[in-house]
Amino acid sequence: MIVAGIGSKRGVAMEDVLAALDAALARAELARDDVSLIAAPAVKGGEAGISEAAALLGLPLVLVPQSQLxxxxxxxxxxxxxxxxxxxxxxxxxxxxxxxxGAEARLIGPRLALGPVTCALARRGSVA
Incomplete structure (x- = not known):
C-alpha cells in the first residue's frame, strides 16, 4: 500500500496537487494506480484543491489528526x-x-516540493 501525503499553502488548486503528486510518483517510478489513498493534516480539511484531487483520482482522503502527525x-x-x-x-x-x-511505514523518498504543494510517498511495511 502506498500513501501520498500532501502539504500545501492555503487556497491550493487541484491542478497544483495533481502536479506535485505526479512529480513525486515519477521520481519514485510509480504511477497513480499505485496509490491507495491521499493523506493530509487534519487542518487541511477545508482545502478544496486537496479533496478535489482525491475525488478525481477516486481515492479516499484521510485527514490525519495532529497527535498522529x-x-x-x-x-x-x-x-x-x-x-x-x-x-x-x-x-x-x-x-x-x-x-x-501505519507504524511500520517508511518513506519512499523525501518530500517533493512543487509550487505551493509538497508530496511525500510512504509504503506500508518496508522500505522501498
Whole structure:
C-alpha cells in the first residue's frame, strides 16, 4: 500500500496537487494506480484543491489528526521551519503519509516540493 501525503499553502488548486503528486510518483517510478489513498493534516480539511484531487483520482482522503502527525515526526527525512512553526512537525506531507500508512511505514523518498504543494510517498511495511 502506498500513501501520498500532501502539504500545501492555503487556497491550493487541484491542478497544483495533481502536479506535485505526479512529480513525486515519477521520481519514485510509480504511477497513480499505485496509490491507495491521499493523506493530509487534519487542518487541511477545508482545502478544496486537496479533496478535489482525491475525488478525481477516486481515492479516499484521510485527514490525519495532529497527535498522529506528531507521532510520525521521528520518521521524516526533511525539515521545514515554516511547517514546524505552523504544525509543530518537520514535514506536513511526510508525517501525513507516514501516519496514514501505519507504524511500520517508511518513506519512499523525501518530500517533493512543487509550487505551493509538497508530496511525500510512504509504503506500508518496508522500505522501498
Amino acid at each position: 506528531e507521532a510520525a515526526s521521528s520518521r521524516t527525512k526533511t525539515h521545514s521551519e515554516r511547517v514546524v512553526a505552523l504544525l509543530r512537525v518537520p514535514s506536513a506531507a511526510e508525517t501525513a503519509a507516514l501516519a496514514a500508512a
